[in-house]
Structures are given as C-alpha cells and as structure tokens.
Amino acid sequence: MSLKKLLTAALAFFAMQLAEAGVAIEHWVTPAGARVYFVASRVLPMLDVQVDFAAGSMFDPAGKSGLAALTRAALDLGAGSRDESEIAEQLADLGATLAGGADTDRASISLRTLSALDKRGEALDVLRAVLQAPRFDAAIVAREQARTIASLKDAATRPDAIAGKAFWAAMYPKHPYGRQATPESVATLSREDLIAFHARYYNAANATITLVGDLSRAEAEEIAELLAAGLPQGEAAVLPAPPQKVRGSVTKIAHPASQAHVYIGLPAVERGNPDYFPLLVGNYTLGGGGFVSRLMQEVREKRGYAYSVYSYFSPLRQAGPFQIGLQTKGSQARAASRLARDVLEGFLKVGPSEEELAAAKANLSGSFPLRLDSNKKLLDNVAALGFYGLPLDYLEQYQAKVQAVTVDQVKQAFFRHVKPVDLMTVTVAGE
Amino acid sequence: MQQLLPFLLAPWLLTAAHANPFETTLQNGLRIIVKEDHRAPTAVQMVWYRVGSIDEVDGASGVAHVLEHMMFKGTPSVGPGEFNKRVAAAGGKDNAFTSRDYTAYFQQVPKEKLADVMQLEADRMRHLNVDAKEFAQEIKVVMEERRMRTDDAPEAKLFEQMNAVAFQAHPYRRPVIGWMSDLEQMTAADAKAWYDTWYVPNNAYVVISGDVEHAEVFALAEQYYGRLEGRDLPRRKSQIEPQQEGERRITVKAPAELPVLIMGYKAPVLRDVEKESEPYALEMLASVLDGHDAARFNKKLVREDKVALEIGIEYEATARGPGMFYFSGTPSEGHTVADLEAAIRAEIARVQKEGISEAELKRARAQLVASQVYKLDSMFGQAMEIGQTESAGISYRQIERMLDKLQKVTAAEVQAAARKYFTDDRLTVGSLDPQPLDSKPRRSAFATRH
Numbered sequence: 110m111s112l113k114k115l116l117t118a119a120l121a122f123f124a125m126q127l128a129e130a131g132v133a134i135e136h137w138v139t140p141a142g143a144r145v146y147f148v149a150s151r152v153l154p155m156l157d158v159q160v161d162f163a164a165g166s167m168f169d170p171a172g173k174s175g176l177a178a179l180t181r182a183a184l185d186l187g188a189g190s191r192d193e194s195e196i197a198e199q200l201a202d203l204g205a206t207l208a209g210g211a212d213t214d215r216a217s218i219s220l221r222t223l224s225a226l227d228k229r230g231e232a233l234d235v236l237r238a239v240l241q242a243p244r245f246d247a248a249i250v251a252r253e254q255a256r257t258i259a260s261l262k263d264a265a266t267r268p269d270a271i272a273g274k275a276f277w278a279a280m281y282p283k284h285p286y287g288r289q290a291t292p293e294s295v296a297t298l299s300r301e302d303l304i305a306f307h308a309r310y311y312n313a314a315n316a317t318i319t320l321v322g323d324l325s326r327a328e329a330e331e332i333a334e335l336l337a338a339g340l341p342q343g344e345a346a347v348l349p350a351p352p353q354k355v356r357g358s359v360t361k362i363a364h365p366a367s368q369a370h371v372y373i374g375l376p377a378v379e380r381g382n383p384d385y386f387p388l389l390v391g392n393y394t395l396g397g398g399g400f401v402s403r404l405m406q407e408v409r410e411k412r413g414y415a416y417s418v419y420s421y422f423s424p425l426r427q428a429g430p431f432q433i434g435l436q437t438k439g440s441q442a443r444a445a446s447r448l449a450r451d452v453l454e455g456f457l458k459v460g461p462s463e464e465e466l467a468a469a470k471a472n473l474s475g476s477f478p479l480r481l482d483s484n485k486k487l488l489d490n491v492a493a494l495g496f497y498g499l500p501l502d503y504l505e506q507y508q509a510k511v512q513a514v515t516v517d518q519v520k521q522a523f524f525r526h527v528k529p530v531d532l533m534t535v536t537v538a539g540e
Numbered sequence: 541m542q543q544l545l546p547f548l549l550a551p552w553l554l555t556a557a558h559a560n561p562f563e564t565t566l567q568n569g570l571r572i573i574v575k576e577d578h579r580a581p582t583a584v585q586m587v588w589y590r591v592g593s594i595d596e597v598d599g600a601s602g603v604a605h606v607l608e609h610m611m612f613k614g615t616p617s618v619g620p621g622e623f624n625k626r627v628a629a630a631g632g633k634d635n636a637f638t639s640r641d642y643t644a645y646f647q648q649v650p651k652e653k654l655a656d657v658m659q660l661e662a663d664r665m666r667h668l669n670v671d672a673k674e675f676a677q678e679i680k681v682v683m684e685e686r687r688m689r690t691d692d693a694p695e696a697k698l699f700e701q702m703n704a705v706a707f708q709a710h711p712y713r714r715p716v717i718g719w720m721s722d723l724e725q726m727t728a729a730d731a732k733a734w735y736d737t738w739y740v741p742n743n744a745y746v747v748i749s750g751d752v753e754h755a756e757v758f759a760l761a762e763q764y765y766g767r768l769e770g771r772d773l774p775r776r777k778s779q780i781e782p783q784q785e786g787e788r789r790i791t792v793k794a795p796a797e798l799p800v801l802i803m804g805y806k807a808p809v810l811r812d813v814e815k816e817s818e819p820y821a822l823e824m825l826a827s828v829l830d831g832h833d834a835a836r837f838n839k840k841l842v843r844e845d846k847v848a849l850e851i852g853i854e855y856e857a858t859a860r861g862p863g864m865f866y867f868s869g870t871p872s873e874g875h876t877v878a879d880l881e882a883a884i885r886a887e888i889a890r891v892q893k894e895g896i897s898e899a900e901l902k903r904a905r906a907q908l909v910a911s912q913v914y915k916l917d918s919m920f921g922q923a924m925e926i927g928q929t930e931s932a933g934i935s936y937r938q939i940e941r942m943l944d945k946l947q948k949v950t951a952a953e954v955q956a957a958a959r960k961y962f963t964d965d966r967l968t969v970g971s972l973d974p975q976p977l978d979s980k981p982r983r984s985a986f987a988t989r990h
Contacts, residue, residue, distance in 0.1 A: 152579050153579075153913060153916055153917060154913060155913055155914060155917070193843065194834060194839060194843070196833075197832065197833035197834035197838075197839070198834040198903075200832070200833070200834075201831075201832040201833065201834040201835075201903050201906070201907060202902075202903055202906055203906070203910070204906045204907055204909060204910020204911070205910070206832075221914060223910055223913060252843070252846060255846075255872065255873055256849055256850075256872070258873075259797075259798060259849050259870075259872065259873055260849075262797045262798075263796065263797040263798045265797065266795055266796050266797045266974075266977055267796075268692065364795075364977065365795055365977060366692040366795070367687045367691045367692055368684070368687045368688055368691075368692050398628060399624065399628065399633065400612070400621065400624035400628075401621070401624055401625050401628050406621070409681055410621060410677065411677065412677070412680075413676075413677040413678065413679070413680025413681045413684070414680075414684070415681070415684050416681055416682075416684040416685035416688055417688070436684065436687075436688050437684060438683075438684065438687060468625070468628065468629060471628075471629045471630075471631065472628045472629065472631055474631070475629075475630060475631020475632075475650060475653075476631040476632065476633065476650070477631065477650075478580060478581045478582050478631075478650050478651075479582050479631070479632070479633070479648050479649070479650070481580065482579065482580035482581075482582045482919060483579075483580075483917045483918050483919070484917050485917055485918070
C-alpha cells in the first residue's frame, strides 16, 4: 500500500510542476507559527482546506517503517469528543469529506466543504479536532495495523509493486527514501509510537495550511488561526543527511505474470534545484510528452512493445528520482529494456533538437491554463508550493522559465543528473 | 446517476441553469451540446459515438476499442501520430475511452485552440486511413494493454470471467478490451469495416464545455462538421438476455495474496425517466450502504465486525443494456470469502426485512446535494456527465428531473426494490482464489470458518 502511495505521490509531483501563472496567492504566518497560503475563488459556494506536515515516511524511525503512514491513517478515526463513527456521520450529514495521506515527505489532510457558514463551521470543527486531538484508540490502531499488513502482503504479490519497492531500495540504500514498510515493521508499531510521532511532527512550526475557495481574507485568517492555535508547540522536522551517490545496478526478480515490469532510473534532484526547468523541458521530449515523446514513439508506436512507457523527474525534499517505466510481455523484456536505455543514451548525447525543444515549450507553456482550471487543481499546486517553500511568484514565473530553456542547458542538466553508469535497472519478469 | 447535477438544488445557479447547456443539430444529424462555464480560459471537446462493445459480434470482440486506437493513425490530411502532435502543440491534452455502450474522444485545450481541435475531430470522423502496417503495430499495443489491465490484474480477470457467466446471450458478456484470441486474429479490414459502419455524424454527438460562447461554437461546428455526410445506420437488433433461473458461481485462480468476492444481481436500469422508480431506489440504497464513511457497509462490515478489509458497491442506473448491482470486497485476515458473502447477505436481508431509516435517507440526500456543487469544480466532469447520460439514450435535459426523482425516493421504495431484485435466482457469485507465487503454503480462501 505504501508503495502505491509513493508512486502516486511521485506522479502528483510531476503534475504539480506544470502550473499556471497569474494566481493571486496570499501568504502569512499565524501567531502559532504555521505558514498559510490562500487563494480566494468565489464563483462556487465551496471551500477546500489542506494542512500539510513534514511528517512523511522519511521521518519513520529506523525499524519502524510505516509509522508515518499509520499515524496519518488513524488521525481522523476518532478525535476529541467524537469517535470514528461520529466523525464520519457528522461529515456525511454536512456533505463534507476528509481526504489525504502520507507520502515520503508529507502527511496531508484535506477538507472539502460547502462554504455556507452553518456547514463550514461544523466541518472545520471536525478538522480542528482531528488535527489537534486525535484519539488513536488502541482497538482502531490495531485494526488499521492489520489492514495495512494485509495490503502490504498483497502488494508483495504484484509485479508493479515488487518492482517499485526494489527500485527505491536500489536508489536509496542508506537513506530513508529507500526504507519501506513491511508486514514485520508495521507489526512492531504501537499506539504509543503513533502518539509520539503525532506529538513530534504535527506541530505548527512543521505545518502549512492552504485554503482555496469562497472566503474573504479575514475569514481565511480566522480559520487558519483556529486550526494552528491548538496544535502542539514544537520544532520543524530535522532532515536526514542527503542521499549519497551510489553506483548503478541491475536487479532481476522472478514473477509468473505475463508482462515484465521494467524500471530504470536514479536519484536526481530536490525541489527548487536550479536545473529543474531544463530537466522538465528536456524530459518532455524524452518521455514526458505523452504520445509525442521519443520513448513512446520508439517503444510503443514503432514496435508495439508496450501500452505504457514514460519518464519523469520527481523532485522531493531531498534528491528525488528520475525514472523510466514500461511493461511488456515477458519474452521481449530484454529488447524493450535495451531499447529504452538506447533512447535515453541517445538523448543524453545530443539532447533535444531545436524543433523538439520548441514543441516541448509550446506544450508546457501553452497548457498552462489547464493546470489550474479548478479549485482542486489550485489547491494541489498551491499546497505543494507552500510545503516546499517555493517562491510565491513560482506559478507566475513558470511560463517564462520554460521559455528560457536552451538545448545546451538541457544537455548540461541531464549530464549533471543522469549518468548512464549510475542507472539502476529493475526487472520483474518470468524466468 | 450520482454524477448528475441538480441545478434546482443550487438556487444561486438558477439563471444559468435555464439557458445552459445549449444545443443544436446539424443537417447531417450531428448534435452539438455546449455547456458554458466561464471560470477559467479553457475548453473541453468530447466527441461521443453511439457504438461500443455492445455492438460487437462473436469472433471480433474488442474491435470497438481497437478502432479507438486506430483513430490516432491519420487521415489524408493529417499523418499518423500527427493528431497528438497538433493537440500537444496547442498546449492541450487528449485521449479516448471505449466502453460497452459508447466510444468517446476528448481534448482539453486553452479556449482559443478549440477551433483547431474541432477541425481535427471533424477530419477523422469521416476520413480515417486504416493502414495495414499501422494496424499490425497497434494491435500489439492493444494486446499489451490487455495483459496489463486484465491478464495480470487478478480482480479484473475475476470481473471479466464473472460477467461472462452472468450474461450468456447478451453482448455484455464480452470484455470491452476483447478476448485475446479475437485480438490475435483481428485484421485491419475488421477495423475498417467497423469505422465505415458506425463513424458517421448521425451516430455521434459533440459535447463542449468551458469558457466558450455557444453561438460561436455552433458556427464552428457548422463550418467543420457540417460538410460531413450522414449515412443510414444498420438496424440494431435488440438482444435480450434469457431469464436467469438459478444462482451461478465461478472461481478464478490467480497469483495474489488476498481473496476477492464479487456478487452481482441482475437489476433494472432507467429507460423512462418519468415512469420508473426502481433504479432511483437502488441508487439511493447504494448510497445508504456504501456512499460515505458512515454508510452501513463500512461501519458494520469493515469497522465493527472486521469481516472485510474493504468493501464496495457498483451500480449504474443508466445503460443501453441490462443492469447489474455489484457487491465486491476482500475478507480480512482470519475470514474467508464465504464469511464475507454471509455478512453481505445478512446486510441485504436486513434491508429486505427492516428497510432503511429516514435518517439514512436524509444523509444520502445531503450527500447528493453537496456533490452537485463539487461537481461544478470540473469542466471535464460536466462534459462527461452530459455525454454519459446521452449515451444511455436519456437526454441531458432530463438530468434535473432525475435528480428530483432521486430526492423523492422513499424508504418503502428502497425496501421493495431490495426485496424484488436481491434474490438468488438473479445472482452470480465470483471468487478469486489466490495462488502463491512460489510453493509456500498459504491460508486458503475457501476454508470453512475458523
């Protein structure tokens, strides 16, 4: 389960980088120390609130992998005076929903509610209780623990999950990003672990609050303070040492599935790295541009090897992966994998052509308005921008930064971050 | 039907609701439906063809979906792969989907590029090249897609085989992606024949949502689509599934850790928005049992009794063919699929015997009202809703009325529908029997109770 979440998270980060300019983001810090980001959007009578904490799986203590995820999972299953049924019933009656989860970096909880005062007041009261006074009832923790263990065991039978897990372990052998929850590690967790993890990381200094919707600035301030004021006093999370460079490797894992799953990649860049825009624009040509990318052309269109083949950079708090992925029938796994590497190495040598670069810019910059045409997309983008402390004008600068990229910058950025000798290849396939 | 928009419940939108969406029909029979939404400078175009796997015949299953892939392979004026390139260059994204009842194509673009993608869709509506070489590559891609989505996905495989047992005569028994042997034998000529038969303006409708003016869109539609010729369609023979006369069971073995149970009851779908009431009652029942975290299934079977790791309901109240009401779930550690089936049956019996409460109905209505507002957040979702409703032969104009009827469902109607349709003679049960990846022993999915 955690692995699926990881992969989903990686894709979400990718989507997030394709954002739009011209969004009026208001920013302030509450007296308790939480950073707040607010976008008024008053056309629809609804409100989205997301609270992010630096409380993802990278902060799992050694031997306790899965703690961040379990803490987040149990957060809204009973809080303050409400048990889990009361929370669920009250939200259902209001037509409100809580969502969110934990990835490598973040634990998130988001609320969607109608903005009418009688609805939003109650819904925010539930959110406040969940953030500030989760119960972590022993019976519920035990039940969620059992469900998590079952999901992990199930994931261990699925080739995509097996490949993903092995890939991250290979990329980050001595870093928390490479450690993943196992049935055994989750079995060791106790209610006390959850309480301690919550007390350490779910504090105001470690929080960003994002509000998008039908609110005035004054109302947004009031809500943010309400949410932040009752959080524990505490300190921002302390990051581990950055991942070390490791030499490339090849891992093969046997599996009876009809398709082989192939992952190729390495740890590349962190959020805010100046090489990011050249990598983003370059990768559009390589494997990020959907049907028009080189990988798609060679692997799918010309040879029919795969339904899906892609590449992306997923910048995280610390160097996140560059990844190529494909699935193909077992008998052609070697050929497809070789081909993907050849396409990558060809790209590393010469970079995109001027024509390809122009096409990449046209799409990445032209598709701008599509990235923010709903409150949900706004929330995702602004919350990520806030969590990672990117400049407030990041979205406004986006198109200009894309447009400024040159072929030479792409080549140099790829040269710095994607060295063929460092690539990990993981194949899960039949013998 | 949970996806429908009750403008009547959102008075702040009332003015817009009466005029919007707008519709016109071209001389060639193509309908254009425009939903204006001026929140952001983007537009969605969807072209829906009234043809899906329901229209296929034995030996050529999957051809509707294969043709969907071939639609990106070029026309005399737009080369292979060029469609995607042009949409990308316009800063847009595009894709397509095939279902049992329809095949649809969409592009999301900055609004000033709408005319470009309308021109592209119009071109391939009547001028597609179905090249044998392109076909030979693309059919391999579709086979990989089948391996990925079905052959290596235990739950999907179970669902596919369970449907093949639940329906014996009706085309819904065939998987949308097609049986592998049919894909292996398919030729470019099969795809071409499909295109020539079904891809005509009078078998399609275009839904456009976003920051557009309907009059301008109508003019563009006339310009690009108007010149295409319509053609008579073959008569569609109604295919009636013979009455099921007893419970059916199927087991599928596949490498996995967790067992899966699917129980499907033959159930009605909406044909007449005004006269019928049962599909609305079943829709509300689905919400009461599974519509939110506080719903009966999650509360009772997952949280209290802990017999299910997860559990859910699928019921589509609109479709061209016959309906099914599906219960599916995974038993938790220490429980078997038999335990889970017994627990689901007990919950069904409870509804049949005791009905549901007013409080539960009220909650389901509150969910419905809120979801209508949230739905307006997505332009894509708004176009989808119109397109899907139309695909089942129901006008988007009746969406409002359907929501009205949904709101008025009574507890007695829910109980009566549960009594009538959840009977063993309408039931097909599918179980996934998980197989180990290696020779290690594992718990059996089918052991008697511990």
